[in-house]
Amino acid sequence: MPTQTYIPLANITLSSAVGNVTFSSIPATYRDLVLVMNGTSSSGNPFAFLRFNGDSGSNYNYAFMYGDSASAVSSTFSSQTTGFIGNIDTGLRNNVIAQIMDYSATDRHKTTLARSDAGLVIATSGRWANTSAVTSMSVNVNTGSFSAGFTFALYGIVS
Amino acid sequence: MTMTLIQTKTLASQAASIEFTSIPQDGTDLLVLTALRNSTPSTGWADALVRPNGATTNLTSIALYGTGSTAGSLPNSTDIYHQAVNGGSTSNTFSNSTIYITNYTASNAKSITVDTVTEQNTTLALAAITRGLWNNTAAITSLTIVPTANNFEGGSTISLYKITKGTDGIVVVS
Numbered sequence: 001m002p003t004q005t006y007i008p009l010a011n012i013t014l015s016s017a018v019g020n021v022t023f024s025s026i027p028a029t030y031r032d033l034v035l036v037m038n039g040t041s042s043s044g045n046p047f048a049f050l051r052f053n054g055d056s057g058s059n060y061n062y063a064f065m066y067g068d069s070a071s072a073v074s075s076t077f078s079s080q081t082t083g084f085i086g087n088i089d090t091g092l093r094n095n096v097i098a099q100i101m102d103y104s105a106t107d108r109h110k111t112t113l114a115r116s117d118a119g120l121v122i123a124t125s126g127r128w129a130n131t132s133a134v135t136s137m138s139v140n141v142n143t144g145s146f147s148a149g150f151t152f153a154l155y156g157i158v159s
Numbered sequence: 160m161t162m163t164l165i166q167t168k169t170l171a172s173q174a175a176s177i178e179f180t181s182i183p184q185d186g187t188d189l190l191v192l193t194a195l196r197n198s199t200p201s202t203g204w205a206d207a208l209v210r211p212n213g214a215t216t217n218l219t220s221i222a223l224y225g226t227g228s229t230a231g232s233l234p235n236s237t238d239i240y241h242q243a244v245n246g247g248s249t250s251n252t253f254s255n256s257t258i259y260i261t262n263y264t265a266s267n268a269k270s271i272t273v274d275t276v277t278e279q280n281t282t283l284a285l286a287a288i289t290r291g292l293w294n295n296t297a298a299i300t301s302l303t304i305v306p307t308a309n310n311f312e313g314g315s316t317i318s319l320y321k322i323t324k325g326t327d328g329i330v331v332v333s
């Protein structure tokens with residue numbers, strides 16, 4: 001990985017459990033965004049997803065591979081309403097690092113590369129089929145919630 | 160810019176470890192970039208260990224790897240691994256890794272994310288991503304990279320950066 005510049009944009013440490021965190025008013029100043037998440041979940045070993053600009057259409061496609069300490073597995077999903085970025089296993093210290101490429105470009109779909117470390121080790125590539133610049137981004141879990149103390153930090157990467 | 164170089168170490172000759180001490184406590188995350196070569200005279204690679212605060216306990220990991228012909232996943236209940244190409248391999252090659260440690264001063268267990276690549280003219284290749292955990296609440300004040308066999312060769316280089324979270328006053332989080 002080449003040396004990157006991490007410009008701090010926003011961060012939050014949850015004071016109570018929530019199922020959704022939204023970053024809005026994201027300026028088109030940078031080339032990429034990096035989201036670093038760390039913490040655990042309240043119950044249910046949920047999955048974490050990204051949604052851009054509030055788009056709930058079937059515009060999210062992703063492929064992932066994971067290792068469960070015994071085997072390597074890969075799968076793909078298309079036409080989803082959110083983009084998968086990793087697991088938030090209950091009772092474990094989970095780490096997710098997601099990089100959103102060319103988020104401010106208006107001539108291409110947006111690609112996300114994510115690494116998730118929990119009970120599994122997971123690498124995901126995703127595509128949001130939309131050419132709009134990303135101005136807001138929501139992170140949510142499909143069940144349960146991000147526990148209190150969960151940290152989210154968003155950075156801009158200079159071109 | 161919040162990504163700040165703390166220190167780069169390049170070995171002038173073989174060494175049994177590479178250590179960073181007195182890591183500043185005013186950052187949020189640590190990023191480590193490594194270029195490592197092991198002194199083992201055969202081809203292949205040797206493992207290298209990540210030891211926060213010199214720890215040899217409470218370290219676990221799960222790796223997902225591909226060699227060009229097979230893919231698999233392995234657990235480790237005692238260490239966090241990455242790799243260093245052996246000295247008998249193609250000249251002038253090093254294994255490269257990115258190690259990311261989130262919330263390194265926080266009083267909870269530390270997530271350690273490792274990505275590694277080793278390539279030897281297509282005859283020998285390894286790409287691995289590893290989920291590491293140091294189950295200790297102490298802040299990380301030092302970091303040691305240790306080979307599991309022999310030494311690191313001269314020319315091996317490790318750079319340590321800190322990344323500090325903050326706000327730009329524009330982006331709203333809710």
